Amino acid sequence: RRSRRRFWKSENDGDKKEAYDTLYRVLLTYVKVAAPLIPFVTEEIYRSLRTDDMPESVHLCDYPECNSSERDEALEKEMSLTMKAVAMGRALRSSSNIKIRQPLSQFFIVDRAEDDRKILEGGKDIISEELNVKNVVISADESSLVSYSAKANFKVLGSKLGKSMKEVAAKIQAFTSDEIASILDGNARTVAYTDGEISITEGDLVVQRAEKEHVKVLNDGALTVGYDTEITRELFLEGIARDLIRFVQTERKEKDFEVADHIRLTVSGSADFSAAVEAFRGYIMQETLADELTVAENSGSETEIAEETVKVSVEKA
Numbered sequence: 001r002r003s004r005r006r007f008w009k010s011e012n013d014g015d016k017k018e019a020y021d022t023l024y025r026v027l028l029t030y031v032k033v034a035a036p037l038i039p040f041v042t043e044e045i046y047r048s049l050r051t052d053d054m055p056e057s058v059h060l061c062d063y064p065e066c067n068s069s070e071r072d073e074a075l076e077k078e079m080s081l082t083m084k085a086v087a088m089g090r091a092l093r094s095s096s097n098i099k100i101r102q103p104l105s106q107f108f109i110v111d112r113a114e115d116d117r118k119i120l121e122g123g124k125d126i127i128s129e130e131l132n133v134k135n136v137v138i139s140a141d142e143s144s145l146v147s148y149s150a151k152a153n154f155k156v157l158g159s160k161l162g163k164s165m166k167e168v169a170a171k172i173q174a175f176t177s178d179e180i181a182s183i184l185d186g187n188a189r190t191v192a193y194t195d196g197e198i199s200i201t202e203g204d205l206v207v208q209r210a211e212k213e214h215v216k217v218l219n220d221g222a223l224t225v226g227y228d229t230e231i232t233r234e235l236f237l238e239g240i241a242r243d244l245i246r247f248v249q250t251e252r253k254e255k256d257f258e259v260a261d262h263i264r265l266t267v268s269g270s271a272d273f274s275a276a277v278e279a280f281r282g283y284i285m286q287e288t289l290a291d292e293l294t295v296a297e298n299s300g301s302e303t304e305i306a307e308e309t310v311k312v313s314v315e316k317a
Contacts, residue, residue, distance in 0.1 A: 002126070003019045003023070006019040007019055007020070007023075024049065027045065027049060028046070028049050029064050031045045031046045031049070031058055032046075032058060032061050032062075032063060032064050033063075033064055035058045035059055035061075039059065042058050043057060043058050043059070046058035046061075077119065078119045078122060078123065079123075081116060081119050081120060081123070082119070082120065082123035082126055082127060084220075084223065085109055085120060085123070085127055085223065085225060086126070086127055086130045086131060088218050088220055088223065088225045089107060089127070089130075089131040089225055089227075090130075090131070091218060092216055092217075092218040092225060092226070092227060093131070093227070095216075095218070096216045096227070096229065098216075098227070098229065099239075100131070100132055101132065101239060101242040101243055101246060102132070102231065102235070102236075102239040102242075103132050103133065103134065103235045103238045103239060103242070104131075104132065104133045104134070104227050104228060104229065104231070104235065105133070105134050105135065105228050105230065105232070105235065106133060106134065106135045106136075106137055106227070106228040107127065107128070107131055107133040107135070107136050107137070107225065107226070107227055108137045108138075108139070108144065108145055108215075108224075108225065108226040108227070108228075109127075109136065109137070109138045109139075109223070109224075109225050110138075110139055110140065110141065110142045110145065110223070110224040110225070110226075111138070111140065111222055111223050111224075112140050112184075112185065112222060113222060114140070116222070116223075117138050117139075117140065120138050121138055124136045124138070132242075133227070140185075141181065141185075142181070142184075142209070142217075142224050143177070143178070143181055144212075145211070145212060145215050145217050145224065145226040146209040146210055146211055146212060146215075146217055146224075146226075147177040147209075147210050147212065148175075148177040148180035148181060148184075148207055148208070148209060148210075149173075149175075149177070149180070149207075149208045149210065150172055150173070150175050150180045150205045150206065150207050150208065151169070151172065151173055151205070151206045151208070152165070152168060152169035152172045152173070152204065152205070152206070153203065153204050153205055153206050154169070156203055156204050157169075157198075157204055160198065161193075161198065164193050164194065164195050164196075167193045167194060168191055168193050168198060171191050171193065172191070172200065172204075172205065175189075180205070180207060183200065183201065183202055183205065184202055184207065186202075188200060188201045209224075211226075214228055214229050214230040215227065215228060215229065216229050234279075236272075236306075237272070237275055237276040237279050237280065238276070238279075238280060239306070240272065240273055240276035240305055240306050241276045241277070241279070241280035241283060241284055243305045243306065244267065244273075244276070244277070244284060244305060244310075244312070245283075245284055245287045245288055247303050247305070247312060248263075248265065248284075248288045248290075248312065248314055249287075249288065251301060251312065251314040252288075252314060255314065257316065260289070261289065261316055261317075262289045262290070262291050262316070262317040263288060263289060263290050263291070263314055263315060263316060263317055264290065264291060264292045264294075264313075264314075264315045264316070264317050265284075265285075265288060265290040265292065265293045265294070265312070265313070265314060266293075266294045266295075266296055266298040266300065266312075266313040266315075267293070267294070267295055267296075267298070267300075267310060267311065267312050267313070268295060268296060268297050268298055268310065268311050269305070269308055269309070269310030269311065270306075270308040270310070272306060272308070273305060273306070273308060273310050274295050277293070277295055278295070281293055290317075291317045292317070297311075298311055298312075298313040299311075299313065300312045300313025300314065301313075301314075
């Protein structure tokens with residue numbers, strides 16, 4: 001799915017060839033690995049892929065051997081972290097009831113580890129496209145997303161402070177959001193009390209995060225992600241356009257059109273729907289392979305987009 005555009009672009013450049021070569025190798029290796037488990041399906045795929053100099057059957061091939069020299073562990077780490085950020089972003093959309101086809105202006109990623117931030121910077125384009133956001137902001141500071149409050153970790157501090165626990169707990173509860181952020185950044189804070197003083201670190205606190213206005217946040221260990229959930233007029237219209245594209249693609253499949261078939265598209269709906277079609281006309285036509293896009297009454301299929309009923313007619317060009 002990530003390589004779809006590389007496969008379908010018209011020019012035959014090196015990037016397109018690399019995409020096909022990689023897919024071919026992956027499929028050919030996979031069918032050899034899976035052949036003992038799913039013999040007939042793998043045989044069918046293999047016969048579609050084999051060349052004249054290869055064994056007649058996948059079951060006559062040597063079983064693949066691992067070549068550890070081809071393993072790129074740095075790349076694995078990069079993709080693992082990028083995929084984690086994307087998975088958290090999707091989970092946050094789901095819990096906030098914001099569908100993935102609705103574009104949002106910003107996605108925030110907070111990670112205190114500098115190496116991880118560099119990796120995430122390299123994956124910005126993937127994250128942006130996967131989560132349908134205009135901008136990905138990566139930082140080491142959560143202050144733009146949340147405000148902090150903290151309570152004393154009684155399990156940790158109780159044995160150290162004894163009868164002074166209550167006094168220190170009250171001082172910890174009075175910490176400002178900035179003071180707590182500094183502690184989370186690794187800067188210990190000294191707290192004086194009647195019988196002495198104690199150095200407070202992150203492990204001594206139970207930190208609570210409160211989302212700021214128009215921001216939804218999710219935290220998992222060292223990684224925190226968040227969205228600016230304010231939907232502008234332009235973002236709203238683009239969401240409508242993406243919903244229309246999704247419906248047209250479904251119609252193409254149901255009508256058994258070939259992937260490369262061009263179409264004529266006629267649509268009708270509310271004022272907002274018509275405005276979205278006009279604003280994103282070129283994008284809609286490009287994504288659906290439409291040679292014509294007309295806003296007019298039609299006898300096509302009905303669907304609901306942005307809580308409004310619209311009609312869409314899809315015909316072969």
